Amino acid sequence: MSIAATFGKAKAEGRSVLVGCMPAGFPTVDDSITSMVAMAEAGCDVIEVELPYSDPVMDGPVIQKASDIALAAGVRTRDTLKIIEAVSATGATVVLMTYWNPIEKYGVDAFARDLASAGATGMITPDLIPDEAGEWIAAADRYAIDKTFLVSPSSTDERLAMTVANCRGFVYATALMGVTGARTSVSSQAPELVARIRAAAPDLPVGVGLGVGTGAQAAEVAAFADGVIVGSALIRCVLEAPDLATGHQRLRALSAELAEGVRAGQPA
Amino acid sequence: MSAPVLPDLSGHFGQFGGRFVPEALVGALDELEAAYRSAKNDPVFQERFTGLLRDYAGTPSLLYRAERLSEAIGAEVFLKREDLNHTGAHKVRNVLGQALLAKRMGKPRVIAETGAGQHGVASATAAALLDLECVVYMGEMDTERQALNVARMRMLGATVVPVTNGSRTLKDALNEALRDWVSSVDTTHYLLGTAAGPHPFPEIVRDFVGGIGIEARGQILDRIGKLPDAVVACVGGGSNAIGIFHAFVPDEGVRLYGFEAGGDGIETGRHAASITGGSVGVLHGNRTYLLQDEDGQTKESHSISAGLDYPGVGPEHAWLHDTGRASYEPVTDAEAMSAFQLLCRTEGIIPAIESAHALAGAAKIAPRLAAELGRPATMIINLSGRGDKDVHTAGAYFGILDENEVIVPGEVT
Numbered sequence: 001m002s003i004a005a006t007f008g009k010a011k012a013e014g015r016s017v018l019v020g021c022m023p024a025g026f027p028t029v030d031d032s033i034t035s036m037v038a039m040a041e042a043g044c045d046v047i048e049v050e051l052p053y054s055d056p057v058m059d060g061p062v063i064q065k066a067s068d069i070a071l072a073a074g075v076r077t078r079d080t081l082k083i084i085e086a087v088s089a090t091g092a093t094v095v096l097m098t099y100w101n102p103i104e105k106y107g108v109d110a111f112a113r114d115l116a117s118a119g120a121t122g123m124i125t126p127d128l129i130p131d132e133a134g135e136w137i138a139a140a141d142r143y144a145i146d147k148t149f150l151v152s153p154s155s156t157d158e159r160l161a162m163t164v165a166n167c168r169g170f171v172y173a174t175a176l177m178g179v180t181g182a183r184t185s186v187s188s189q190a191p192e193l194v195a196r197i198r199a200a201a202p203d204l205p206v207g208v209g210l211g212v213g214t215g216a217q218a219a220e221v222a223a224f225a226d227g228v229i230v231g232s233a234l235i236r237c238v239l240e241a242p243d244l245a246t247g248h249q250r251l252r253a254l255s256a257e258l259a260e261g262v263r264a265g266q267p268a
Numbered sequence: 269m270s271a272p273v274l275p276d277l278s279g280h281f282g283q284f285g286g287r288f289v290p291e292a293l294v295g296a297l298d299e300l301e302a303a304y305r306s307a308k309n310d311p312v313f314q315e316r317f318t319g320l321l322r323d324y325a326g327t328p329s330l331l332y333r334a335e336r337l338s339e340a341i342g343a344e345v346f347l348k349r350e351d352l353n354h355t356g357a358h359k360v361r362n363v364l365g366q367a368l369l370a371k372r373m374g375k376p377r378v379i380a381e382t383g384a385g386q387h388g389v390a391s392a393t394a395a396a397l398l399d400l401e402c403v404v405y406m407g408e409m410d411t412e413r414q415a416l417n418v419a420r421m422r423m424l425g426a427t428v429v430p431v432t433n434g435s436r437t438l439k440d441a442l443n444e445a446l447r448d449w450v451s452s453v454d455t456t457h458y459l460l461g462t463a464a465g466p467h468p469f470p471e472i473v474r475d476f477v478g479g480i481g482i483e484a485r486g487q488i489l490d491r492i493g494k495l496p497d498a499v500v501a502c503v504g505g506g507s508n509a510i511g512i513f514h515a516f517v518p519d520e521g522v523r524l525y526g527f528e529a530g531g532d533g534i535e536t537g538r539h540a541a542s543i544t545g546g547s548v549g550v551l552h553g554n555r556t557y558l559l560q561d562e563d564g565q566t567k568e569s570h571s572i573s574a575g576l577d578y579p580g581v582g583p584e585h586a587w588l589h590d591t592g593r594a595s596y597e598p599v600t601d602a603e604a605m606s607a608f609q610l611l612c613r614t615e616g617i618i619p620a621i622e623s624a625h626a627l628a629g630a631a632k633i634a635p636r637l638a639a640e641l642g643r644p645a646t647m648i649i650n651l652s653g654r655g656d657k658d659v660h661t662a663g664a665y666f667g668i669l670d671e672n673e674v675i676v677p678g679e680v681t
Contacts, residue, residue: 021322039342055434056523057289058290060447065433068433076563077564088287100550101550104549105549105562106563107328127289129288129289129291129294131286143395150290150292152290152295155291155294156295159294177451177452180445
């Protein structure tokens with residue numbers, strides 16, 4: 001399903017979209033596919049596949065650890081594309097989150113082509129701002145891939161308007177000034193940021209990420225955002241489990257809890 | 269035709285440089301750029317900066333005609349004595365400038381990354397002087413082998429945070445500093461240690477260390493009445509090199525040579541030569557040459573000199589390389605250590621191992637230049653740092669330490 005259709009469907013159901021993130025190849029290629037399919041089955045509407053990168057400056061310790069494990073096991077960019085293909089084939093909506101250098105190294109046009117043919121619908125670029133994204137925007141448009149850039153509480157109105165104008169699919173609102181990782185409370189900056197985005201782009205769905213890890217927090221964010229993005233808390237289910245079977249059980253349980261959360265919120 | 273003013277308005281040097289950062293940092297980078305532009309035109313700020321450089325750091329640094337070294341390598345060599353600056357290297361120029369900018373922006377806290385400690389010590393020094401809180405990120409591998417520098421930073425009042433992520437070295441310390449900054453931009457200035465990173469850092473650092481070249485150009489004209497045939501520096505991130513090159517870039521007759529850390533040799537893959545042994549990509553906020561694998565994952569660098577042990581290089585060097593204005597070549601660990609010993613024995617100066625790469629490079633190009641010019645070349649070598657910090661590394665390398673002495677690997681600039 002396209003990003004637009006996924007958000008449209010959730011809206012029709014009076015709820016928010018749940019986006020769940022998992023690094024490709026963590027802890028192995030096959031296990032990451034199992035994790036992602038489990039997440040989708042348990043209620044994640046969108047699977048955000050993160051391409052493991054050696055220097056993930058926007059990510060906290062959990063995602064970095066998982067990425068390091070995947071890289072140490074030898075995961076390649078082409079494996080990430082295979083994983084996307086396998087997960088998309090189950091009917092899940094898949095987007096890719098990736099730092100920029102691996103894409104530039106692969107070849108921007110070739111990557112957009114291969115990403116589209118693997119079945120991904122969009123790509124999130126945490127360290128690529130629209131100012132530097134000319135080549136990516138052209139390639140994404142050529143292959144009809146949705147472009148998700150990030151906005152932050154520190155973004156000026158001018159930058160926020162410029163950024164959302166360059167997004168297609170949804171925009172990623174970073175709920176607080178910081179890196180990825182679950183936190184004990186939801187940022188108080190997030191509702192204001194979402195309101196500013198809506199004022200600039202009333203029709204663009206807004207996903208809120210950074211710091212959400214429980215069903216209650218998901219409900220809190222779902223009350224004002226179109227999408228709730230969860231990464232570290234889900235990854236920790238696998239990272240901290242004594243074995244993979246337990247990890248996948250926990251992953252399903254948390255996905256289900258979060259899915260309930262996005263249905264308990266009161267969409268704006 | 270005059271050369272273009274670089275970086276351009278969007279922070280690029282040709283295809284290099286730019287801003288590949290999370291959106292959360294753009295506001296802070298814009299704020300920094302605005303503060304820098306206004307400081308640049310503010311005589312009060314400039315007087316404070318040059319006053320500190322003069323009275324506190326000990327600049328202008330001397331330009332010394334090294335006669336015995338000249339004889340040994342077959343060139344007329346002048347050493348730009350940045351090793352005599354307070355804290356022992358050119359780095360003090362950059363940290364004083366940026367710490368003053370932090371004060372100007374009203375930010376009470378600075379953070380810094382450091383490899384084996386040189387930039388960390390310099391940052392802690394400036395923070396102590398200007399009453400700023402200072403946190404230094406340092407790879408756990410480096411904190412273990414650089415216990416003395418960790419102690420130095422703590423004596424100066426800084427907090428040292430060992431970084432346990434990734435390869436636990438300089439690049440991971442830089443990642444961690446960026447993560448801190450994303451979370452703390454309101455109160456914190458990131459005191460970046462080299463002329464790399466996102467715009468406007470490459471420009472700001474270049475300008476703060478640019479006094480090296482301005483001084484050297486004036487000093488050589490005073491001394492011999494003409495410009496040198498060549499200016500020589502070592503290149504890791506590239507701040508000392510851009511600092512001495514920049515004033516000479518318009519002087520077309522002056523050849524610019526940057527020597528990268530060739531480690532065990534480019535062909536072994538164990539090196540830190542981003543330009544001569546790497547390829548174009550994006551790392552730590554800018555497009556430049558870097559060490560990367562087929563998938564664009566950063567590769568670990570290797571050098572006997574911790575100060576050059578970094579898998580990227582400043583974007584202006586990438587530009588100077590592509591335009592052919594400057595030439596970059598690798599120097600191996602062995603060549604650098606041989607030059608290290610040569611300077612000790614001919615001039616009674618113990619250089620930083622980083623700077624020894626420049627000395628080794630100068631020795632390599634001297635015969636070439638002499639053949640081309642039909643006379644010994646006149647060259648200025650940037651002696652960017654002193655070697656006190658490297659005594660253990662060099663002592664171990666040359667096998668001149670007592671056997672039962674505990675050997676602590678050398679520090680880094």
